[in-house]
Amino acid sequence: MTFSTQQKSVTVPSSLETEPQPIVSEEEMRQAVRTLLLGLGENPDREGLQDTPKRVVKALKFLTSGYHQSLDELLNGAVFHEDTNEMVLVRDIDLFSSCEHHILPILGRAHVAYIPDGKVIGLSKIARICEMYGRRLQVQERLTKQIADALQGLLQPKGVAVVIEATHMCMVMRGVQKPGSWTSSSAVRGVFAEDAKTRQEFMNLIRHSPSFS
Template identity: 55%
Template sequence: MAYEKKESYDPDVTRQLVEHYQQTLSLLGEDPEREGLIKTPERMAKAMQYITQGYQLDAKAILESAKFHEDVSEMIVVKDIELYSMCEHHLLPFFGKAHVAYIPNGYITGLSKIARVVDVYAKRLQVQERLTTQILQAIKETLNPLGVAVVVEASHLCMMMRGVQKQNSVTTTSAFWGEFERNETRSEFLKLISSSLH
């Protein structure tokens, strides 16, 4: 299945979202007809469709589109993958980095596809814990590697702007499978993502 990146908006969904955002602005005490807000509901409608486009994307198809047979069994690490997502509890952003590694078992994939898989799951309403395991599962099920490791570090605006208001907190989640469940392999991965090699 071919993978094609595109930015498009469903006219009917956009229209309905615009109506709801106009009502939301009114309920919050704003005038949706004032100059600065006239186009805001449409911008919000398009922005929300863009940042949740992961629902229309297939992570496994992305990996399959650049899956190559290769007799390599050394660890492949793609670190510092920027991610931006939306917390499903408050619809506020969380953002940070993902570090992903796998040990091939006959097949590799294009390096950019690993970053795209992160995007597929980040561009949905999420919790960081689920995001971490979804990335791992997609790679595990598509490439059938010897092992997969995923670490996500993120700052959550729901903690920074409201609630406990802890501006400097960072949440780290991890998921390990296969060879990465062994202490030696996991330690090597964690050392690689912590070091500055470039």
């Protein structure tokens, strides 16, 4: 696994981190789904498909709800001053996202560690950060980087490390059709990038994860 040695100190804006979206009504979205069904050769008026446009729009809005969350709202003040400098690791965080190229699922796990420098974050908030960025149209490389940069900007710790292992349904269900294939991506900041021993300690800890067995 290759780690980037680039170190960044990133301040993450508290406002919504996406460009303004065009205003489209829910009815227009439903009509778009209906058009897709017609294009697939289906009859959107048959019993089993009558409510499908409504369900698809509702599902897509949920799966991309991360666009409408901010780190400030998510954290809700759960950053605390603490005199500790030992590694904090939350591993095996279930991760669900959607490939931006085909809008098909990305399924996997994230392992997130940081070394505090006077501030710590509520452990559940690490999972929430992964969830927020996961619930967007993504590529795995960007998702990994966004999680690392968010923690780096929020805590200014001595270092951050993120590894994601995921399987992509766009490779499993279509295209090359390779079930069982997994993609690993990593992002390291601070001492994890600079110190091989610290980086190795992190890797040794996550290798005990079921997803690495």
